[in-house]
Amino acid sequence: MKGLRCRECGRDFPAKALFVCEYCFGSLEVDYDYEAMHGKLTRAAIEKRPANIWRYRELLPIDGDPTVGFHTGMTPLFRAERLGKALGVKELYIKDDSVCHPTLSFKDRVVSVALSRAKELGFDTAACASTGNLGNSVASLSAKAGMKRVIFIPADLEMGKVVGSLIYAPNLVAVEGNYDEVNRLCAEIAGRYHWAFVNINIRPYYAEGSKTYGFEIAEQMGWTTPKHIVVPAASGSLLVKIWKGFKELHKLGLISKPESRLYAAQPDGCSPIVTAVNSGVDVIKPVKPKTIAKSLAIGNPADGYYATDAIRETQGGAASVTDAEIVDAMKLLAQTEGIFTETAGGVTVAAAKKLIEEKKIPRDESIVICITGQGLKTQEAVMDHIGKPIKIRPTLESFETEVASKTNL
Ligand SMILES: *Cc1c(COP(=O)(O)O)cnc(C)c1O
Ligand SMILES: [Zn+2]
DSSP: OOEEEETTTOOEEOSSSOOBOTTTOOBEEEEOOHHHHTTTSOHHHHHHSOSSGGGGGGGSSOSSOOSSOTTOOOOOEEEOHHHHHHHTOSSEEEEEGGGOTTTSBTHHHHHHHHHHHHHHTTOOEEEEEOSSHHHHHHHHHHHHHTOEEEEEEETTOOHHHHHHHHTTOOEEEEESSOHHHHHHHHHHHHHHSOOEETTTTTHHHHHHTTHHHHHHHHHHTTSOOOSEEEEEOSSSHHHHHHHHHHHHHHHTTSSOOOOOEEEEEEEGGGOHHHHHHHTTOSSOOOOOOOOSOGGGOOSSOTTHHHHHHHHHHTTOEEEEEOHHHHHHHHHHHHHHHOOOBOHHHHHHHHHHHHHHHTTSSOTTSOEEEEEOBBGGGGGGGTGGGSOOOOOOOSSHHHHIIIIITTSOO
């Protein structure tokens, strides 16, 4: 890591807890010495390392040894034959972070990087504004890192996400407002308290963790990149960083020039990025979220502009879907591939289906669908749409009258 660089004016800054350019208010991004790495960081060297996000450590923003994340990442990427058949496409893959360690979403990647860097910068308290998964991850990994923890969430989150934070005994603050209001409050608090807000003052480091999702896709596909990638978008950061990750691997000579097209998936009830892409404008118009996909309910996305930029650069696209389509897609993924994803995963599968039907993604080229979270955390969303267990008495007769005679077993 060389330092931080302004994404707008290109000015350089030291690698401290900074996130906006003091000259132009552009956001800061981590810059690396790629020349020093070229030829030294090889495929063989990476492949020999333990199967976690730190196998790409030269491309992650820490100076010394990581603190947490030794079991995070290297989640399954596999051919999804049955879902592919249902969607009518030839070569479909799923990258499955519904089983990411330790809190079952891709947020463990970003938080492992953020907390490792926060420790290096001397912070003893981790904090975040969260739509749920980030809170779970900060709560868990700061416990592991031995840091104090403060988590801010919108008051109406799913029970699974609330319990999934409380078990780690953080200071959990439920704010009566939506995520954008929580985040605005946290920006004020971050100015007053010396805490590592992973998605605010540590954001440049945090965001780099998402590159590992892209690095793994390339490595797991035999150091190639797929033609199409459908990515769920909240702040838009994951999408931007998958693309940055591919470009870095190319810069280091580890893959050939990536020709992937990136597609953003959002719920109809919160689709500022999709709206910007599909209406051909650069400016993201903030919205007031109303959707069951609460982890994607960011109405004013911090990286929205950069996400639309990456989508345009790669000639990708975007699609939004209804709450009913989200539920149907969660069921489809479960019943074809055996994966229970959360609402965000339903958004991604449903958006992929729509993009294929609209012929924006051709049926005969390789496609990766990004599954980023776990269904057990958002049970409310599907509870009333999946039937009920059949109740019987503990007798063979009851089984035969209530089950065997009524089903097609
Ligand atoms: C946070 C989150 C996203 C979106 O992440 P961004 O980088 O903010 O766009 C996608 N899926 C899940 C499950 C998430 O928790
Ligand atoms: Zn600047």
